[in-house]
Amino acid sequence: MSMYQNQVFGEFDYIVVGAGSAGCVLANRLSEDPHIRVLLLEAGGQDNNPWIHIPVGYFKTMHNPATDWCYQTDPDEGIDGRRLQWPRGKVLGGSSSLNGLLYIRGQHQDYDHWAALGNDGWSYQEVLPYFKKSECQSRGKNDYHGVNGPLKVSDLRLRREIADRFVTAARQTGIPANPDFNGAEQEGVGYFQQTAYKGLRCSSAKAFLRPALKRPNLTLLTHAHTRRILLEGKQATGIEFEYKGKRQLARVTREVILSAGAIGSPQILQCSGIGEPSHLASVGVECRHVLPGVGENLQDHLQIRLVFRTSCKTLNDEVNHPLKKLGVGMQYALSRTGPLTLAASQVCVFTRSREDLERPDIQFHMQPLSADKPGEGVHPFSAFTASVCQLRPHSRGRIRIISADPHQYPSIQANYLSAEEDCRVAVDAIKVARRIAEAEALKPVILDEHVPGRQYQSDEQLLEAARKFSQTIYHPTSTCKMGQDDMAVVDSRLKVHGIEGLRVADASIMPVIVSGNTNAPSIMIGEKAADMIKEDQRHD
Numbered sequence: 001m002s003m004y005q006n007q008v009f010g011e012f013d014y015i016v017v018g019a020g021s022a023g024c025v026l027a028n029r030l031s032e033d034p035h036i037r038v039l040l041l042e043a044g045g046q047d048n049n050p051w052i053h054i055p056v057g058y059f060k061t062m063h064n065p066a067t068d069w070c071y072q073t074d075p076d077e078g079i080d081g082r083r084l085q086w087p088r089g090k091v092l093g094g095s096s097s098l099n100g101l102l103y104i105r106g107q108h109q110d111y112d113h114w115a116a117l118g119n120d121g122w123s124y125q126e127v128l129p130y131f132k133k134s135e136c137q138s139r140g141k142n143d144y145h146g147v148n149g150p151l152k153v154s155d156l157r158l159r160r161e162i163a164d165r166f167v168t169a170a171r172q173t174g175i176p177a178n179p180d181f182n183g184a185e186q187e188g189v190g191y192f193q194q195t196a197y198k199g200l201r202c203s204s205a206k207a208f209l210r211p212a213l214k215r216p217n218l219t220l221l222t223h224a225h226t227r228r229i230l231l232e233g234k235q236a237t238g239i240e241f242e243y244k245g246k247r248q249l250a251r252v253t254r255e256v257i258l259s260a261g262a263i264g265s266p267q268i269l270q271c272s273g274i275g276e277p278s279h280l281a282s283v284g285v286e287c288r289h290v291l292p293g294v295g296e297n298l299q300d301h302l303q304i305r306l307v308f309r310t311s312c313k314t315l316n317d318e319v320n321h322p323l324k325k326l327g328v329g330m331q332y333a334l335s336r337t338g339p340l341t342l343a344a345s346q347v348c349v350f351t352r353s354r355e356d357l358e359r360p361d362i363q364f365h366m367q368p369l370s371a372d373k374p375g376e377g378v379h380p381f382s383a384f385t386a387s388v389c390q391l392r393p394h395s396r397g398r399i400r401i402i403s404a405d406p407h408q409y410p411s412i413q414a415n416y417l418s419a420e421e422d423c424r425v426a427v428d429a430i431k432v433a434r435r436i437a438e439a440e441a442l443k444p445v446i447l448d449e450h451v452p453g454r455q456y457q458s459d460e461q462l463l464e465a466a467r468k469f470s471q472t473i474y475h476p477t478s479t480c481k482m483g484q485d486d487m488a489v490v491d492s493r494l495k496v497h498g499i500e501g502l503r504v505a506d507a508s509i510m511p512v513i514v515s516g517n518t519n520a521p522s523i524m525i526g527e528k529a530a531d532m533i534k535e536d537q538r539h540d
Contacts, residue, residue, distance in 0.1 A: 009248040012039040012219070014533070015239050016257045017226050017268065019044075020094020021519055022506045023259030024204040025134070025526030028150075028211065030533065031218040038217060039250055040209075041224040041241055043264075044090035052097045053201050054332070055194070056342045061098050062087040068098060071263060071409060073472075078395070078417035079302075080467045086412060087474055088263060092222065093205030095261070096519055099474065100344020101194040101201060102365075103153050105131055105182045106514030106521055107391075109359060117511055118484045119492040121528075130527040131182075131520065134207075144183045150207040151523060152197035157341040160368040162312045162384050162445070166347050167191075169439035170364075173432075175351050186350045186515070187360045194343040195519070199336025204523060224248075227406045229256055229272040229502065231288050236502035255501045255533065259526065262476040262508040263399055266295035267410050269480070269489075270401045274499065284404045289498055293487035294480060295410075298397035299513040301363075301473040302416045303387040304426060304466050306433045307370045307379075307451040308442075315339055315369035316378040345387075349436075350516070353390075353428035362429045363516060364388050364436075365473070370450070383450060386436070388429040389473055391515035394419035399479050417467060426466035427459050475518045480508035493532050494525075505529035 016026045019042035027040040049067055051057030061067040063085060071086040089095040108124040115123035132146030138154040141147045170189040171177055178188025195202045212218050221243055230238040230249065238251040258265040269275060273288030275295065280287045318324045318339060331338035345365035353362050370383035397415040402408060417423050430452075437446055448454070452465035480489035480496075489496060490509055496502040507522045514521050 007246055007248050009243070009250045010039070010219075011251040011253060012037045013252070013254045014257060015039045015041065015250055015252045015255075016259055017041050017239060018094065018258065018260035018264060018506065019092050019205065019209060019220070019222075020089060020259060020261055020506065021096045021204045021522040022526030022529065024093065024207070024209040025523055026257055026259060026505060026530050027218060027220070028208040029527065029530035031212050031215050034215070034217055036217060038219070040218065040220045041226055041239065041250075042092055042220070042222045043225045044092065044094075045222050047092040047097050047203065047205050049091070052091065052093070052203070054340055055101055055196055055199070055201055056340050057201070058098055058100060058344065065090075067091045069263075071412060073412045073414045076414055076416055078415060078467065079470055084414070084472050086263075086472060086476065088261060092209060093203035095474070096195070096204040096523075097201070099519055101196055102343055102345065102348075102517045103182070103193045103195050103520050104348070104516035105524070106516045107186050107359060110512070110514045114482070114511055119482050119511065121492055122482070127524055127528060130524045130531070133527055134523050144180070150211065151195060151204075152202040152207065153193050154196055155193055156191055156343060156346060157199055157337045158339060158346065160314065160346070162310060162314050162368045163191075163346045163366060165312065165441045165445065166366050166384070166386070166436070168441035169436045170349050172439040172441060173435050175349060178350070181348060181350065181516070182520075189347065189349045189351075192343055192345060192348045196341070196343070199332065199341045225406065226260070226268055227271065229268065229274070231272065231499070234289065234498060235500045252501065254537065255503060257529070257533070258480075258502075258504045259506045261506050262298070262479045263410065263412070265504050265506055265508045266399045266479040267401055267406070269294045269496075270410075271404065271406045274496070279400060283401055285401070291489055291497060293489045295399040296396070296487055297478045297481045297511075298399055298412075298414065298476060299393060299395075299478045299510075300397070300414055300416075301389040301391070301475040301513070302393065302470050303365065303389040303473045304430060304470045305451060306386045306388070306430070306437075306449065307383050308386065308437055309381055309383045309447040309450050310445045311447060312382065312445040314382045314384050315342070316380070316382055319369070319378050320380055350391075351432065353425050353432060360515065361391050361425060362388055362432065363391055364433070379450075386433050387471075387473075388433050390422055390425045390429065392513065394421045414472075416470070423463055423466075426470075427462045430462045430465065473517075475513065477507040477510045477513045477518060480504045481511045482509045483511050493536070494529050503529065503533070
């Protein structure tokens with residue numbers, strides 16, 4: 001051990017790496033036992049930026065190096081050689097402090113599929129109690145929702161005519177109304193719910209971590225950058241991290257739990273010598289444990305953005321008019337309502353790209369505004385955005401470190417639209433969007449299709465548009481997948497294959513990405529992981 005690595009910070013029962021969506025849940029649930037000592041390490045800072053707590057503040061916190069890791073993908077042939085920005089939360093709450101606040105769990109069949117792949121305990125009926133355990137549903141308790149959890153889930157506090165028209169138009173195309181996408185069925189059109197309470201964001205940090213910080217057995221360190229997992233043979237014994245300019249060691253008597261996300265968790269494993277041997281050797285890392293699936297199986301939702309100019313007033317008009325903009329601020333200050341409470345989208349649609357499919361395979365996010373990029377200002381004309389994504393893409397990418405230095409960002413190869421089926425769904429999804437725009441409720445107020453434009457007509461042209469006008473919805477998953485095959489990283493109890501005292505609990509463990517937004521499932525994973533850890537502790 002070098003002279004720079006000999007400061008021992010302390011000894012704990014559990015060390016959780018990452019105070020994000022799942023990590024905050026774990027810190028709370030594990031520290032409920034006053035005899036259990038928990039250390040929570042977060043590489044980012046405190047969540048004291050006021051824009052974090054104002055729902056629409058993601059326009060200010062995304063792509064801001066103070067709160068966002070500001071990752072970028074490698075140039076990707078599938079999207080016309082472009083690099084996409086991948087915001088990830090660099091703050092308490094992780095990406096739940098930056099995201100669009102949308103509360104979507106996925107389809108029942110997603111979790112049944114996980115279980116069918118050999119992951120015992122992960123069927124829909126087995127994970128539903130954990131969704132309910134987290135939730136404080138403003139509509140009340142029923143078979144699908146809970147009211148006693150710390151995570152506030154509420155209806156939107158903003159309605160606009162163009163959004164109502166979009167809902168009606170979708171129904172006119174044959175899509176059923178659905179008031180609850182997290183209930184008995186997901187398919188349909190309706191308004192999102194959001195993780196907010198009385199007009200303020202309810203991040204994982206606010207819901208789970210803040211109350212737990214009162215406990216003396218929970219230690220939180222921010223600006224603590226994890227370098228590697230300490231291993232003695234095939235046993236995880238602690239974490240080496242940087243804190244206040246020094247390298248520190250924290251020892252663990254029970255387990256290390258990685259909750260650093262679909263980028264951070266595989267990066268830490270690879271920097272610790274856990275991964276594919278030839279890749280580790282190529283970047284100067286000694287292989288301590290062969291696990292070729294680390295960083296593989298990367299999945300994300302790619303959205304194709306359609307922007308329609310309209311004669312109907314949209315939020316563009318309110319934001320671009322100085323007096324109206326002032327009124328928006330006053331409305332929020334006085335009543336916590338209005339445009340500053342805007343989630344990433346208002347209207348949601350889950351539907352099928354083809355009629356012969358058994359369940360929805362595409363999702364719409366409809367916003368009553370339009371912009372080229374978040375943070376760059378809205379368009380100077382009335383318009384709305386209808387983004388559509390494929391829910392279960394076949395394309396697979398990978399996360400790989402390019403250096404032994406844990407501060408060096410890894411290579412992100414998303415490989416969007418690399419599978420033929422994904423290209424077909426992209427083309428069909430644009431056609432569905434246009435059918436909605438042609439419906440009676442919308443057609444009279446649409447002036448033109450601003451993006452991609454009506455010059456894209458043939459299937460080949462629509463695929464070209466998908467490659468040129470698509471963006472991530474910021475849903476990276478599956479890089480430490482759960483399973484029993486040769487490429488699995490963790491088992492069904494989230495234990496890393498072949499290493500004692502080490503688990504992963506975040507979106508990276510999803511064997512297949514869920515059919516929808518990923519924040520609620522990540523919180524569920526934290527809840528279920530905490531229960532499994534407690535069960536194993538009692539058994540031991």
